[in-house]
Amino acid sequence: MSAASGVAAVSYLDPAAPALFADSLRRTGFGVIRDHPIPQALVEEIYAEWLAFFDSDAKHAYASGAGSHDGFFSPSVSEIAKGNSKRDLKEFFHIFPWGRYPAELSDAARRYYDLASALAGELLSWVEANTPPDVRDRFSMPLARMIEGSPDTLLRVLRYPPLTGEEEPGAVRAAAHEDINLLTVLPASNERGLQLLTKKGEWADVPSDFGSLVINVGDMLQEASGGYYTSTTHRVVNPAGEGARRSRVSIPLFLQPRADVVLSARYTAGAYLDERLREIRGR
């Protein structure tokens, strides 16, 4: 049994959705949206074709080189979450508007990038409209404008391979971490496992009905809002039983302001990102 997450699942069509969504983000760091405009068929097309891509050798031609942020990251170069010692049990491909993209695949993930970025702009406007004026006054520009045309917004296509039993003890699909960006938009995965850490310090399953969108606050929104919104720790746990034999695919879009956007008196988005990337790479 997992603890109650407190996350509200809101219908995009509900006139009260903007307020309910912002309230859920404020209380839990997460919000879930149903009946949203992103076609589920597109999400499923991406899951299917990228799973086949990860199962093929073609991915190695896109290996991310030293210092590059786009392309394929194999399990052996996968992330080590801040403060953790084991590599996550995952492989992934980073898609940027300017970066590499598998010639073997359709443009479905690129179309998703554009659709999800546009929806994210709307969600940021919902957040802004429901933020108290004294907090809103801190924003150097409307939140939605911070990500407009940003080359740094990242679509990560993740594949968590089936578990073999040979994993390093203690290694998990994704160790507890916070996201660096403003907001993350994530269609519910084909498999369970995503959990958040509640303010009481308990792990709770994030409501992830297939077809819904999960949105969470990242460190940059926490920074820009002076802590009014908090970047909530989350993780992906290893499945037991049958689920262990299946791959899990997920496609978080990390909404990243343009590098020159002022987040706070201390940081531009570019300076903030550089500092955080130094903490998770190369250890």
Ligand SMILES: O=C(O)CCC(=O)C(=O)O
């Ligand atoms: O795969 C998931 O459900 C979440 C992944 C995640 O939290 C991340 O990549 O930052």
Ligand SMILES: [Fe+2]
């Ligand atoms: Fe994350």
